[in-house]
Amino acid sequence: MEFRDSQAIYLQIADYLCEQILLNKWQADERVPSVRELAVSLEVNPNTVMRTCEFLQQKEVIYNKRGIGYFVAQDAVKKVKLLKKERFLENELPQFFRSIYLLDIDLDELKSHYEKFKRSNFK
Template sequence: MEFRDDQAIYLQIADLLCENVILEKWKPGDRIPSVREMAINIEVNPNTVMRTFTYLQEKGIIHNKRGIGYFVTADGLTKTKTLRKEDFINQELPRFFKTMSLLNLSMDDMNRYYQKYLKDEKANARS
């Protein structure tokens, strides 16, 4: 995993785990990789992964069964989507709007680009 400088590593790992939940690679009740497995896979310190897991537990996305491992909560998908929406609205959207303003792009421009993106994604899904 390549990390960016603009966000804490544990939050970037949390984004990766949330993406797996949203894409339903991990469904409610599924066991997720252990702290050690995750640390080895993404080449980070286990303490960083533990911080990620603690964060996701606090958000109600995963829970720990002592001695067994970590699991996606029953409402993990819903809570993950809510968390990601809040993050997008509070962090990414203001940067997006600032860039739009600096480049003099309108919402109509953005809609055209978005419709093209959707069309391209649909074509790529068929390939």
């Protein structure tokens, strides 16, 4: 995994885990890979992965079965979407609006590009 300097590593790992849930690679009540397994596969310190798991547990995306590991929460998809939407609206959307304003891109043009993107990426 390539990490960016613009965001804490544990949050980037959280984004990765959330993406796995949204892509249905991990289903509700299914065990996620262990902290050690994730640390090895992502080439990070296990403490960083543990911080990610604690963060996602606090956000009720995953839950811990003591001695067994972490599992995907029943309503994880809903929680992930809310979490990602909130972060998008707070952090990315203002910059996006600024860019389309400065570049004088109207919403109709933007809509056509968005529809093209959906067709080519999510068939």
